[in-house]
Amino acid sequence: MLDFLKLHKQSPVFSSITTDIHCHLIPGVDDGSTSLDETVNCLREMAKMGFKKIFFTPHFQARYPNQEEDILKRFELLKEHLRKLGDNDLPEIGGVAGEYRFDNLYEKHPEDKPLTLPGKKLLCELSLHTSDYSPIEVFKQFLDAGYSLILAHPERYPYLNIHSKLISDILNMGVKIQVNILSLQGFYGVGAMEKGYDYMRNGIVDYIATDTHNMRYVNALAGIEHNKRLRKIIDNTTFLNNQL
């Protein structure tokens, strides 16, 4: 009986992607986690799903005009709290970066020294609503300054799809693409889900991330266990997550 159970025990959903490069779990800095307890609970559940390493990426945008020094201090405090907790069931803390919005209201430049993922990888996002801004010029500045760029959740921008000139321009520049795994679960609606799968089918997705803000996201992640279509993709696609 025990052998039978072992044979049929499913591996954790995230046994092939064990590094999350995008979440909002530094307590109290943006629209993500509001408390240390909430952060710890989210991290604990994510570890159970298979995540071994987490990078924290708070928003930098007009609505959340965070300052890098302040985020670094808060991150160090969080690390200290987690260290004191001594909970071996939490994922490793990979580091802190930012999710930088580029739109008509907010723009960073290389001289601003934004917080990046290892290897000067800048996680960035565009407006969730309008296309009346082109990031091409500022993207060029960052690439010329030795940064790499990762565009977060292009499936969530209603004005963008696999046929858009902007997507092909961005890809031609060497910008990497990160899809939200919860988009593929339908968390942001059918449109984002289908575009997410479209990007996957076209082989342009380099990273997949949770973009976790709170337990609502974590509970939705848990639902992936029963999503065979998505689990198959996770298991059969090579993402770059674990290089970080």
Ligand SMILES: [Fe+2]
């Ligand atoms: Fe995000």
